[in-house]
Amino acid sequence: MRRGRESPPARTRSSRAVREAALGYLLVLPALAVFGVFVFYPFAANFRLALYQTPPYPGLPSRYVGLHQVGQVLASSGFLQSLGSTLLFVVMVVPAGLLIGLLLAVAAHRRLRAMAVYRVIFSSTVVTSVAVSALVFGTLMDPVVGLLPWLGLNPSPPILQNTTWALPAIAVMSVWQFLGLSFIVMSAGLSAVPEEVLEAARVDGASERTVFWRVTVPLLSPTIFFGLVVATIYAFQTFGQVDILIGYSSAAFEHVNLLVYDILDTIEVAKTSGQAAVLSLALFCLTLGVTLLQLRLVERRVHYAA
Amino acid sequence: MADVAFRGATRRFGGRPAVERLDLEVADGELLVLLGPSGCGKTTALRMVAGLEEPDEGEILIGGRVVNDVEPKDRDVAMVFQSYALYPHLNVEHNIEFPLRRRGVDAQRRRQTVREVAASLGLQELLARKPRELSGGQRQRVALARAIVRQPRAFLMDEPLSNLDAALRLQTRADIVALQTRLGTTTLYVTHDQVEAMTMGHRIAVLDHGVLQQVGPPHALYDRPANLFVAKFLGSPGMNALPATLEGTTAHAARVARVARVDGGHVPLGDDGAAAAGQAASLVVGVRPEHLALSPSGTLEAKVLLVELLGADVHVLCQLGDQTKLVVRQDASAPRPAIGDGVRIVVASGSVHVFTGGSGARLGGPG
Amino acid sequence: MRPDSSSSFGERGSGRRPEHPGRRPGRRPGRRRWRLAARYTLLTIGALVVLAPLYLTVVSSLLPPSALAERPPPLFPLDPQWHDYAVAWSQGDLGVYLRNSAIQTAIIVCGQLVTSVLAGYAFAFLRFPFKRALFVVFLATLMIPFEVTLVTNTQTISELGWYNTFAGLTVPFLATGVGTFLLRQAFLQIPRDLQEAATLDGYGRLRFLLRIALPLARPALAALGVFSFLAAWNQYLWPLVVTGSGNGVRTVQIGLKLLQGTEVSRTDVALAGTVIAVLPLLVLLVVFQKQLVRSLTAGAVK
Incomplete structure (x- = not known):
C-alpha cells in the first residue's frame, strides 16, 4: 500500500506529468517516425542532392557542383518545356474543372425530387x-475502336500521338476525373x-441572379479558393494518364512531359538523382506558392468581410 | 462511507490561489454545502477531493487517510457534474452500469443493482433511452443514479441543479436531500445558490476568493454571520450594510444605549452591539430586511426607489442620504409606498449586527 | 432591352412589385415550372455527360468483339458476354492484382486509423512539452507533396530491400497529417466532464479511449477510413515505382496499365479490367457517400 506522507505532493505531480508527457511522445511516435523517414528526410535530402552531380555511370562518386546544377537544370530546354506543358495543363484543367463543378453543384443544390441520384452521379x-x-478515355479516343473518330474528331496523327491534341486530351480526362471532387x-x-442570408436578400427584393452573384458567390469564395488550390495541386501532380497513354514512344511526348513524369523519368531512366532533386524542389515551390497565395487571398477576404 | 477533510489545502492557477489554505472537515454522513459566488474556489475544492486537481500544498483526507497521491479512480468517490456528463453513446442502463464494470461486479449482479437504483429514482421506464432522448430532469436523475450505484464513500456534487428550471429545481432539491438522508453518504455539495445551501446543507461553508469565510449550520450563518461577506451573501435579499460612526460615546456607560450615525439618521445599537463596537474607528452596521419596517416613528429618513411585489412579500428599495441603499421587507398586506415617497424606517431592537469598516469582520450583534 | 411588356415583368426591379400586386401570383406558377424544367434538363445533360464514359466502358466490356466496332455503338448490351471478364481475371492476372490491392489498401487504412487515433489522442488529451510545435510538424506534412520526396524514397526502399514487398508499398503511407487533424478535432469535441467522469468511474486512459473516445469519434473514424480506402486503392505512382518487376505485390491499377500496354489488341479485356477495378469503389461511394463527402471537405470547412 502506498502512503501519502512519504512523497510530497509536488513531487507526485511532476512525476505524473512526466508519465503523461512520456505517453504523449509514445503515441505521437509511430506517425512521427513515418513522417521522418518518408516525408521530412527525403524532402530535406533534395536540398543536398541538388548540389551534387550524379555521374551517368553507376558506381562513380557524385561530385559537388554547388548551385551550378540547379541553374543548369532550371535553364535547360527540357525543364522549360516540361514547366510550360505543366502550366498550360493547369490552365486547361483548373478553371474548367472548378466551373463545371460549381455549375453542377448550384443546379443540384435544391431540395427537389431525385436530387440524391444526381448528386451520386456527379x-x-x-x-x-x-x-x-x-483506360476509359484512351479507349474513347482510340483511332480504331474509339468513339471520337466516329464523331468526326479524327486528327492525324491520332489524338494521343498528336502534338497539338495530346495535352488537351489528357486535360479533358483529368477534368472529368476531377469533376467529382470539385x-x-x-x-x-x-x-x-x-x-x-439568402432569404434576407430575396426579401430585400434582389433577383435570383443578383442573389447568386452578389451574395452566394462572395460567401462561397473561401470554398472557391480552396478548390483552386486542390485543383492546381491535382493538376501539378498529374502523372498516370501520361504514363499510361503517352509515354516516350509517343510522337507527342515532348509536349505532354508533365513535371512529375519528368521527375520519375530523371530518377529511373537518366538515373541522375541530383537533377531529379532540383526538379522536385521546383515542384515543391510551385505547390507552396499556390497554397500561400490561397492563404493570402482568404485572409484578405476575411478582413474585407469583417 | 467516510469523513472528508481538507488540511491547509491550497491550489494555485498560474500563481493565483484558487483555494487558499483551506481547513475543513466533513463528518461521516454529513451533507456539507460549499457556497460562494462563481470563481470563489468551491469547485476547485471539490475537484481536489475527487483527485481531478492536486493541491499545491496541504492535504486531502478521505476516511482519515491522506489521498493526495491516490489516483482519482482509487478514491472511491462519485461525482455529479453540472453538465451531468452522461455518456452520449450509451443508453441509460449502460450509463448507470458504467462505473460497476470496472469494479469486478459480475454481470448478473450489475443488472440487478442497476435496476434497483433506477427504480429508486423512477428511471425504470427509461433504461433503453439515450441521454439525448431525455429531459433535463431525467438526465439529472441518471447522473445521480450513476453516482449512487457503486455506493461510494462520498458524493461530490457540482451545481447539480443549475441546469434545471425553477420548479424542477425545487422538487429535485427535496429529492436529493431525501436520498442523502436515506443513504447516509457523506456529501459535498457545491452551489452558488444560497437558498439551495440554506435548505439542503447540514452545514454550510462559505468561500470567497479561495478563502473560507465561515462554516456552520445554516441558521448559525444566517443569524450570526462572521463577516459582512457572509452577511450579504446569505438571505434574499442579503443583509443591509450601512457605514456608520459611533455617537454618544461614554466609555463606562454600558447601560446608556448608544447609537450609530448613518446616512439619513441613526441606528440604535443593542447592549452587546454597543459593547462590541468599543472604540472602533469605522463601523458598518448590518440589518436584515425583515428587521426593518416603514413607520412614521422610524429613526432613518429615506426615499423610495423601487417597490417589488413578490407575492406574500414586498421589497422596498430605499435611498438613505447620498451613498447608501437598503431594502425593507414588508408584508404584502401592509400599505405600500409609492416610488419617490419620503419614508421613515424603524429598526427592530436587538437586530443590529456590527462589523468593522475595514475587514468587515463581525464585532457583535444578536444571537 | 425589351419594352415594358408583361412577359419581362418578373425580372424587373423589385420597386415595381407593389404597384401590380395582383399580377404576379397569376404568372408565377408558369415561370416556376419553366425554370424547374430548365434545371432538370441541365441536370440530366450533366448527368449523361458525366456518366457516359463509364457507362460506355461497361457496355463495351460486355459486347462481343465483333460488335465493338459497330457504329453507332450499341447503347445496351443485348447479349452480354462475360468472357472478357474471365480473360481479364485469369490471363491478365487481375485476380492476383485485386488481392494485392485489397491487402495493400487494408494495411494502409488500418495503419492510418491506428496512427491517427494515437497521435490525435495525444494532441487532444495529453500535456507534453513541444506539443504545439509537433502538431505544426504534422500539419507541415500536408505542404509536401509525395512526388517531391520520390528521389530519396526510392533509394530508401531500395536500401531496405523493400522493392516488390507490401512493406515498400504501404509503410510510407502509414501516417497521415489530415487523419491526425481530423481525429484530434473529433476528440476535442468530447466534453472535459466526460473524461473526468470516466476517470472517477475507474477508467484509465486506454479504457477511456476504447469505451468513450472512439465510440464518440465514430463519424470521424468512418470519414478517415473511407478517405484512406479511396486514396490507397487508387494509388498509381508509388505502386508503379516499387512493384516494377514481377507480379508479387502488383496492384490492380498497375495491372490496368499492363492490360492496356501489352495486349493492345484486346481492348474489350482492358475495359473489363477497368470495370473490375472501379467497381469496389462505386459500391463504396453509394454506401459511404456521407463519410466520403465529410472527409473530402474536411479542409474546406475548417
Missing part, C-alpha cells in the same frame, strides 16, 4: 483512379451558405 468520378480514367467541395460550400 460525385461518382471522385472514386475513379487515374488508371481507370486513362462537385463535392462546391456543394459543401453551398450548403454552408446560411439560408437566412
Whole structure:
C-alpha cells in the first residue's frame, strides 16, 4: 500500500506529468517516425542532392557542383518545356474543372425530387483512379475502336500521338476525373451558405441572379479558393494518364512531359538523382506558392468581410 | 462511507490561489454545502477531493487517510457534474452500469443493482433511452443514479441543479436531500445558490476568493454571520450594510444605549452591539430586511426607489442620504409606498449586527 | 432591352412589385415550372455527360468483339458476354492484382486509423512539452507533396530491400497529417466532464479511449477510413515505382496499365479490367457517400 506522507505532493505531480508527457511522445511516435523517414528526410535530402552531380555511370562518386546544377537544370530546354506543358495543363484543367463543378453543384443544390441520384452521379468520378480514367478515355479516343473518330474528331496523327491534341486530351480526362471532387467541395460550400442570408436578400427584393452573384458567390469564395488550390495541386501532380497513354514512344511526348513524369523519368531512366532533386524542389515551390497565395487571398477576404 | 477533510489545502492557477489554505472537515454522513459566488474556489475544492486537481500544498483526507497521491479512480468517490456528463453513446442502463464494470461486479449482479437504483429514482421506464432522448430532469436523475450505484464513500456534487428550471429545481432539491438522508453518504455539495445551501446543507461553508469565510449550520450563518461577506451573501435579499460612526460615546456607560450615525439618521445599537463596537474607528452596521419596517416613528429618513411585489412579500428599495441603499421587507398586506415617497424606517431592537469598516469582520450583534 | 411588356415583368426591379400586386401570383406558377424544367434538363445533360464514359466502358466490356466496332455503338448490351471478364481475371492476372490491392489498401487504412487515433489522442488529451510545435510538424506534412520526396524514397526502399514487398508499398503511407487533424478535432469535441467522469468511474486512459473516445469519434473514424480506402486503392505512382518487376505485390491499377500496354489488341479485356477495378469503389461511394463527402471537405470547412 502506498502512503501519502512519504512523497510530497509536488513531487507526485511532476512525476505524473512526466508519465503523461512520456505517453504523449509514445503515441505521437509511430506517425512521427513515418513522417521522418518518408516525408521530412527525403524532402530535406533534395536540398543536398541538388548540389551534387550524379555521374551517368553507376558506381562513380557524385561530385559537388554547388548551385551550378540547379541553374543548369532550371535553364535547360527540357525543364522549360516540361514547366510550360505543366502550366498550360493547369490552365486547361483548373478553371474548367472548378466551373463545371460549381455549375453542377448550384443546379443540384435544391431540395427537389431525385436530387440524391444526381448528386451520386456527379460525385461518382471522385472514386475513379487515374488508371481507370486513362483506360476509359484512351479507349474513347482510340483511332480504331474509339468513339471520337466516329464523331468526326479524327486528327492525324491520332489524338494521343498528336502534338497539338495530346495535352488537351489528357486535360479533358483529368477534368472529368476531377469533376467529382470539385462537385463535392462546391456543394459543401453551398450548403454552408446560411439560408437566412439568402432569404434576407430575396426579401430585400434582389433577383435570383443578383442573389447568386452578389451574395452566394462572395460567401462561397473561401470554398472557391480552396478548390483552386486542390485543383492546381491535382493538376501539378498529374502523372498516370501520361504514363499510361503517352509515354516516350509517343510522337507527342515532348509536349505532354508533365513535371512529375519528368521527375520519375530523371530518377529511373537518366538515373541522375541530383537533377531529379532540383526538379522536385521546383515542384515543391510551385505547390507552396499556390497554397500561400490561397492563404493570402482568404485572409484578405476575411478582413474585407469583417 | 467516510469523513472528508481538507488540511491547509491550497491550489494555485498560474500563481493565483484558487483555494487558499483551506481547513475543513466533513463528518461521516454529513451533507456539507460549499457556497460562494462563481470563481470563489468551491469547485476547485471539490475537484481536489475527487483527485481531478492536486493541491499545491496541504492535504486531502478521505476516511482519515491522506489521498493526495491516490489516483482519482482509487478514491472511491462519485461525482455529479453540472453538465451531468452522461455518456452520449450509451443508453441509460449502460450509463448507470458504467462505473460497476470496472469494479469486478459480475454481470448478473450489475443488472440487478442497476435496476434497483433506477427504480429508486423512477428511471425504470427509461433504461433503453439515450441521454439525448431525455429531459433535463431525467438526465439529472441518471447522473445521480450513476453516482449512487457503486455506493461510494462520498458524493461530490457540482451545481447539480443549475441546469434545471425553477420548479424542477425545487422538487429535485427535496429529492436529493431525501436520498442523502436515506443513504447516509457523506456529501459535498457545491452551489452558488444560497437558498439551495440554506435548505439542503447540514452545514454550510462559505468561500470567497479561495478563502473560507465561515462554516456552520445554516441558521448559525444566517443569524450570526462572521463577516459582512457572509452577511450579504446569505438571505434574499442579503443583509443591509450601512457605514456608520459611533455617537454618544461614554466609555463606562454600558447601560446608556448608544447609537450609530448613518446616512439619513441613526441606528440604535443593542447592549452587546454597543459593547462590541468599543472604540472602533469605522463601523458598518448590518440589518436584515425583515428587521426593518416603514413607520412614521422610524429613526432613518429615506426615499423610495423601487417597490417589488413578490407575492406574500414586498421589497422596498430605499435611498438613505447620498451613498447608501437598503431594502425593507414588508408584508404584502401592509400599505405600500409609492416610488419617490419620503419614508421613515424603524429598526427592530436587538437586530443590529456590527462589523468593522475595514475587514468587515463581525464585532457583535444578536444571537 | 425589351419594352415594358408583361412577359419581362418578373425580372424587373423589385420597386415595381407593389404597384401590380395582383399580377404576379397569376404568372408565377408558369415561370416556376419553366425554370424547374430548365434545371432538370441541365441536370440530366450533366448527368449523361458525366456518366457516359463509364457507362460506355461497361457496355463495351460486355459486347462481343465483333460488335465493338459497330457504329453507332450499341447503347445496351443485348447479349452480354462475360468472357472478357474471365480473360481479364485469369490471363491478365487481375485476380492476383485485386488481392494485392485489397491487402495493400487494408494495411494502409488500418495503419492510418491506428496512427491517427494515437497521435490525435495525444494532441487532444495529453500535456507534453513541444506539443504545439509537433502538431505544426504534422500539419507541415500536408505542404509536401509525395512526388517531391520520390528521389530519396526510392533509394530508401531500395536500401531496405523493400522493392516488390507490401512493406515498400504501404509503410510510407502509414501516417497521415489530415487523419491526425481530423481525429484530434473529433476528440476535442468530447466534453472535459466526460473524461473526468470516466476517470472517477475507474477508467484509465486506454479504457477511456476504447469505451468513450472512439465510440464518440465514430463519424470521424468512418470519414478517415473511407478517405484512406479511396486514396490507397487508387494509388498509381508509388505502386508503379516499387512493384516494377514481377507480379508479387502488383496492384490492380498497375495491372490496368499492363492490360492496356501489352495486349493492345484486346481492348474489350482492358475495359473489363477497368470495370473490375472501379467497381469496389462505386459500391463504396453509394454506401459511404456521407463519410466520403465529410472527409473530402474536411479542409474546406475548417
